[in-house]
Amino acid sequence: METTNTFAGVPAPLREAIVARGFEKLTSVQEAVLSSEGTGRNLRISSQTGSGKTLALGIRLANDLISTDDASTVARGAEGPRVLLITPTRELAVQVADELRWLFAKIKGVAVEVVTGGSDISRERRALNKSPAVLVGTPGRLLDHMKSRRLNCSSFRQVVLDEADQMLDMGFRDELEAILDFLPKDRCSHLVSATFPAAVKRLADRFQENPLHVEGTRLGVANADIQHVAHRIRPRELNAAIINVLLHARGERVLVFVRRRVDATELAERLSANGLSAAPFSGELNQTQRTRTLNAFKNGEQDILIATDVAARGIDVPEIDTVIHADVPADVENYTHRSGRTGRAGRKGRSVLMVPAHSQGRVRRIFSSAGVEAQWQPVPSPAQIEKRYTKTFRRDLHAILADSSLVSKKQTSYAKFLLEQPEQRDPLEILAALLQMAEPKPALQGYSIAEVSEGSGHSRDSRGSRNPRNSGPRKKGSFGAVQSFEINWGTAKGATASRILSHLCRRGNVSSSVVGAIRLGPAFSTFEISKDSSDGFEKAASRPDGRDPNLNIRRSQGNSKPDYARRPKPHRGKRHDSYGGRAAAAGAGSRG
Structure with missing residues (x-):
């Protein structure tokens, strides 16, 4: 009953799907969209990554998909697509579509289709011929279908520009302007952006009339579920510092941010050369490679992903444990957007920033603007890495001891055999020997990295490490x-x-x-x-x-x-x- 009251304003078929998905409460942006003031209005949402904005949009869009005759089961007439969502990348389009599919699953007749560059255009045309109720796509491919008249735009009642700031950064201004000319004038227009520089405001004003401003998460303010850690380093020890952090985070899913495509490739290769399996994710990969790499990261087959800021716009993985900033973010919005990839859906996360000595002042200003109380810590040492391995091993051991079903009969039988040997060995010796064999050791012990004191400048940076692999x-x-x-x-x-x-x-x-x-x-x-x-x-x-x-x-x-x-x-x-x-x-x- 309490859960039902929590989602009282959500349409019935969506409420059922949300509860089944395990949600316990709405986020601030979802509550803002549900408010009476937001009904029937054009929404201009300022919201950071991980705030639940896709679900919020789905709740808002559902009212135009559900028939008033039977709000629990029937979709409105399908004379053509009724909802259009425009995203900057194929990966984000696919993930938005996946989320809307489970959200709208209880509304009969609502199909969600995706059209993006790099996909089979013939398959997309067949899908468009079936008039899906919801269409998600990237600007270039959407414009192709509009120009070829394969896509009937007159039926659109709700249009969403998602990640508007990034679409402009990626050079989609001309495509967006052309798409707007195809859309009907009597539509509802919603726009989502993490930041609102002048260019985004101009686009928003052309796209919307009399919008309601919804502030899901205040711009530049970091997620409270994220622990923020800063490591002072010498630039020449960056690789070694990242390796130590990754070894200390063994078993976690980690996203490492870099600025350029070449950095993603080179860092991934350097980590792999040091025994850490890492995959680059950038515009250098073709679409098939990007999809395969992202799926491997989502499914847990790949624990470490090295991504550029632009490519990472398509990453929506709730279970990312740690984000590492291999370089200092451009500004506070860039920092909070990167960090927002972790600590999602109520989970705790960690954001780790590598700070060259000469950038300490800039980083402190970023933390201050974001309202972040960062912990300035030395880079994990080899001793700390080994201690973390031991702690994890002992935790897993106690979990097995607490659940006898995790131990096979074969193992139990051999344990009995060892204890009954005529040599009458001390059980303590047997147990210690087994622990010695079973306790994992890191393939790489980590690097010894001298701590950089607060306020150190370039002169300390130049000293560096004498280890040639760190230099x-x-x-x-x-x-x-x-x-x-x-x-x-x-x-x-x-x-x-x-x-x-x-x-x-x-x-x-x-x-x-x-x-x-x-x-x-x-x-x-x-x-x-x-x-x-x-x-x-x-x-x-x-x-x-x-x-x-x-x-x-x-x-x-x-x-x-x-x-x-x-x-x-x-x-x-x-x-x-x-x-x-x-x-x-x-x-x-x-x-x-």
């Missing part, structure tokens, strides 16, 4: 003796300095700190490896490589030169890649 790029003139190598990969086959650097680190099992100048040629490229690391690199790089079997690495032979059309400048740019390598060549700074 960042060396300044020109301090690299020391080098050995030259060549690889049969040049610009004619898509080689860039950044791609070669990633390949060398993975193939040769080295840190980017030991890689010197990279010179690109049409068919071959040359590069330098620190003399101290060259033998180990050569041994590792000479092994067969299943990923790139046709790429061969060898020491440069005397004065012989690869097939260069011209000799480019050495790859020693002024700017260093914060992920341990030097600044990438052309194209490396593209958006995700």
